[in-house]
Amino acid sequence: MDLLNHNGETALARATRKGWAHCARLLLTYGANPQPMATDGHPLVVSPLHLARQMHQTAIEKDILTRSVAMENRMLEIVKATIPKHISLLEPGHLVDTKTSSFFPIQLISEEQLSRFVLYFKTPPGYEMVDVNNSLGVKGSSSSDELILVYVVRVQLLDGHIRHWLTGPGFDTVRLSFNGTRRHCTRMPGCTEYPGLCVYSVASAIKSGGLNTLCLDSPSSAWKHGSLDTQSSSSPCSTPSMVLIGAYRVRIDVTSLIQASAGLTFGGPNKPTIYIPRSVS
Secondary structure: OOOOOOOOOOHHHHHHHHOOHHHHHHHHHOOOOOOOOOEOOEOOOOOHHHHHHHOOOHHHHHHHHHHHHHHHHHHHHHHHHHOOOOEEEEOOOOOOOOOOOOOOOOEEEEHHHHHEEEEEEEOOOOHHHOOOOOOOOOOOOOOOOEEEEEEEEEEEEEOOEEEEOOOOOOOOOOEEEEOOEOOOEEEOOEOOOOOOEEEEEEOOOOOOOOEEEEEEEOOHHHHHHHHHHHHHHHOOOOOOEEEEEEEEEEEEOHHHHHHHOOOOOOOOOOOOOEOOOHHHO
16 A cells, blocks of 8 residues: 555555545555655655645645544553653654654554565754753753664554554564664563564664664564464454554653662663553553
8 A cells, every 4th residue: 555656656645646535535544654754765755745735635634634643642642651750751853844752753554564664764953952851952961861762563443543452463573773783772571461562772873964764674484474373363353453653762860760770771681661551452
């Protein structure tokens, strides 16, 4: 559904260009990515949202924004419910046009795409000027206590709405690399009751004013075996599962961390666990 043609357009972008509002809505209902980004082999991708605005397709623009906001809210709900108490969520600094708590618009992809999913995103222009209180004018502050948390969350589309589905096959084989390296990417231990949630901490510095690369991949044999054999038995319905991907800027409160558990660090053997309250499921 999100395959690109030689012009860098997805099916949603083509429907937007033609003014086919009902077709665009149907594509969104069945899981079209509302804001696709540049990816491996496709450095230029037409944004359906920008195209809808340029061509004054207000109905399509509204549908795309509605889906994007729903995805953002669902993901942010999980992020806020699962980050440890000693970690604060920061505003990354944003392009004015696409306000989101993630470094890039939340991506909606199929589970099959996790075999290799690459996206490129620019460092937000206000990245270095945002502090823990979201105030401007921070100069000389150290980023050594900051991390990037990459969330991979399994969801389902029921009647065109995003629903959590944190069970099913786990993401054990999925690996993350950031800006071309896995050296600073650590998978955080999660709750065994929710294998449909995967969180990575990235200690690598983001490129100031540059282009960043995020890559998720999984060995083809392992992913094929896991997805085909477990989906039929674990899926509560025939609707294919999808995946939400977002990356969040966080800051560690070192004092609270030490008080909560002496010696607990992201790099040590006793890594903090991501817990999910049952009210989220």
